[in-house]
Amino acid sequence: MFQGASQINLDAKGRLAVPTRVRDPLTQGGTVPVVLTAHPDKCLLLYPAPAWEPVRAKVMAFPSLDPAFNPWKRLLVGFAEELSLDGAGRLLVSPELRAFAGIDKRVMFIGQGSYYEIWDLERWQQQLDRLTAGGSPVLPPGMENFSL
């Protein structure tokens, strides 16, 4: 289970230095490749490759001719890239994914259970502000009785 937040920087070549704390559980010590893809909230998702497979399978099983599903397929599968970390544990993020998520330099890593989210730092801040602004965030249906 991935959790925790880390702020890191991309270097000039678009390489993302994955912190060791994140890297080892993610790649199981370098033996497993990772998959990077896109999320509608304009952040990226980072899976260990084996964990991505069932997700992709579910998305691909959507009916092809129903227009409502196509955008989701295009986003989740269309942006997915299987990557390996270089010798120094860095991830080369493609220009397409960087453009999609508005990532240039400063980035936030957010553990989310079966995957990590990668946010442009500025966009992450805005996301936080929206949640904490106004004192009382809106509760989605079914969460009214949730206790921490």
Add this chain to the structure above:
Amino acid sequence: MFQGASQINLDAKGRLAVPTRVRDPLTQGGTVPVVLTAHPDKCLLLYPAPAWEPVRAKVMAFPSLDPAFNPWKRLLVGFAEELSLDGAGRLLVSPELRAFAGIDKRVMFIGQGSYYEIWDLERWQQQLDRLTAGGSPVLPPGMENFSL
């Protein structure tokens, strides 16, 4: 299984330089021709020729007398072209297909499992914006409980 997004340009002669990371899985190292055809969403579909055959067979098996199927047949079969890549791995896209998909120069390659989609870049952006705009993307029926 094809996945991933690549932005590329047509040159002045209408040649599409298929990126290596797309080309090799698609043509299995140059041994297999490809088929390019049209999709109702105004993008093009790119199949390895062997993978196209069963799709064409299924489309051709649609009932001829039901008028609802005819547009699909006309698009999918009517626009289909079998092509080979030139020595530099480029695809010569016919003026008809370029006109259909509104492609002039900047183009997006989107992996979609058994085929690639080819979009005019501007049209692709619009397609993305519709999904990511408003903060809460529309979930099609049956997808409410989908978890990533």
Add this chain to the structure above:
DNA sequence: CTAGGATTTCCCAATTTTTCCCACTTCCGC
């Protein structure tokens, strides 16, 4: 039927990009 022109096709070469690896610096633990 022949010749000219235009278009298409194929191939080569230069530039640009990518990939891989090495070295330095900084931070943390011992």
Add this chain to the structure above:
DNA sequence: GCGGAAGTGGGAAAAATTGGGAAATCCTAG
């Protein structure tokens, strides 16, 4: 303070894209 590990940056070799040019083919007109 010292040793080790992790993060950072840069550079060189390889590969891929881009553009152009020459040859072959097709079409048209004389």
